[in-house]
Amino acid sequence: MQITFYGGAGEVGRSCFLLEDGEKNLMLDCGIKLGEKTEYPIISDGKLEEVKNIVVSHAHLDHSGYLPHIYAKGANPKVFLTKPTRDLISVLLADYQRIQKDKENNFKQIDVNNALKSANIVEYNQNTRSDFDFTFLNAGHVLGSAMIKINNCNTIYSGDICMRKTRTLDACERNISAETLIVESTYGGKNDVLPSFKDSSAKLVTSIIKTLDSGGWVIIPSFAVGRAQEILLMLDDYMRSGVLPQTKIYVEGMINKALRIYRHNAYYANDDIKKRILMSEDDPFKSKFFHKSRSKTREDVLENPCIIVTTSGMLSGGPVLYYLERLGNDPKTKIIFVGYQATGTLGRKILNGEKKVKVGENEVEIKMQVEQIRMSGHPDYNELLQFIKGVRSLKRVFLVHGEKSDLKDSLEKKYEVMIPKLGETFEF
Ligand SMILES: [Zn+2]
Ligand SMILES: [Zn+2]
Structure with missing residues (x-):
């Protein structure tokens, strides 16, 4: 078996790996990296045609965005994914198509349709046979997220995982065995230790109350899928119970559509959510506190201090840019980062304390308060070690989807550990 890392090697973004066994091949994810400039997997068109x-x-x-590009180039591979993944992808790709600026590499709605039309829906824990024989396992990261066990080569690809039970999902499957593991390492640095959800929730609540009391807005940039649902359910919970004062929560961007897909695919959520949706009228994804701005110019959101949960998570586009332009220079307002900020993104720049940033065509002076409260959908350094060491019969580990990895030192005594470079091929 041979594996080539066309993206997601030494970086968070454009995950794309190709397994090859003679004539047979299987691509594991095909993502893009959004930033000032979109980056794609470095696979050649000729090679793509063979997939x-x-x-x-x-x-x-960062796991699916390259899919329509592949169809736009004329390739026609079989695609395997879970139903929530297919539904969520269609929303995210439509949004991505709308904002794509790269004229050379663009794709059309028809390419999205072609990719999703031919998609094969896979259920968790069921064997699927194509050229390869594989099984999807719950990854706990977002609705429908999966780890993939490839039985031909006794290999597990983790995708992105979450090891904690969250408000919407069960934690990832832990009862697993494999000889080879290709594993995300978003928080692979020794100092990447995340607080418990309980601690970060408490911190978030205190921070929100303080900002609202002082007459400022709270902006929480978030991925449309995953963190947004977790944050919204939490805010709703705290407002219902009186922990947070009842305040309007403006929900912006693709988050609303993603909420709908979460509701329609409640079967894939944890038991609490399933019960609330399937057996009662208490729909956790609808709340009297959630609002949508009434006008295109969003002036109503700026009338009174409130909470804004909006895309995009790393400030690479979406309505959050409008709020940065309008509120970025207000010292009473606070932006709270809850997710990972990749190198080179506007989010990382503001988090690093840059005071003058470019938002679209305009330069914005950042006077608002900047805070980071990590509520990540990824395992931290210690959890990653735990996860890897928990895999039975493991011999070999490829660390991907991370900018920094101190994990190698801790794992090397027991396993063969590789941190692949972009474009690198390994035999195993
Ligand atoms: Zn990812
Ligand atoms: Zn992810």
Whole structure:
């Protein structure tokens, strides 16, 4: 078996790996990296044409965004994914198509349709046979997210995982065995230790109350899929119970559509959500506190201090840019980062304390308060070690989807550990 890393190697973004066994091949994810400039997997068009099967671990564009490009180039591989992943991808790709600026590499709605039309829906824990024989396992990261066990080579690809039970999902499957593991390492740095959800929720609540009391707006940039649902359910909960004062929560961008897909696919959520949706009228994804701006110019949101949960998570586009322009220079307002900010993104720049940033065509002076409260959908350093060491019969580990990895030192005694470079091929 041979594996080539066309993206997601030494970076968070454009995850794309190709397994090859003679004539047979299987692509693991096909993502893009959104930033000032979109970056794509470095696979050649000729090679792309040879790709026969693609498994997509979950809907985030850093795992799925290259899919329509592949069809736009004329290739026609079989695609395997879960139903929520397919539904969420269609929303995210439509949004991505709308904002794509790269004229050379663009795709059309028809390419999205072609990709999704031919998609094969896979259920968790069921064997699927194509050229390869594989099984999807719950990854706990976003609705429908999967780890993929490839039985031919006794390999597990983790995709993105979450090891904690969250408000919407069960934690990832832990009862697993494999000889080879290709695993995300978003928080692979020794100092990447995340607080418990309980601690970060408490911190978030205190921070929100303080900002609202002082007459400022609270902006929480979030991925449309995953963090947004977790944050919204939490805010709703705290407002119902009186922990947070009842305030309007403006929900912006694709988050609303993603909420709808979460509701329609409640079967894939954890038992609490399933019960609330399927057996009662208490729909957790609808709340009297959630609002949509009434006008295109969003002036109503700026009338009174409130909470704004909006895309995009790393400030690479979406309505959050409008709010940065309008509220960025207000010292009473606060932006709270809850998710990972990749190098080179506007989010990372503001988090690093840059005071003058370019938002679209305009330069904005940042006077608002900037805070980071990590409520990540990824395992931290210690959890990653736990996860890897928990895999039975493991011999070999490829660390991907991370900018920094101190994990190698801790794992090397027990396993063969590789941190692949972009474009690198390994035999195993
Ligand atoms: Zn993800
Ligand atoms: Zn990812």
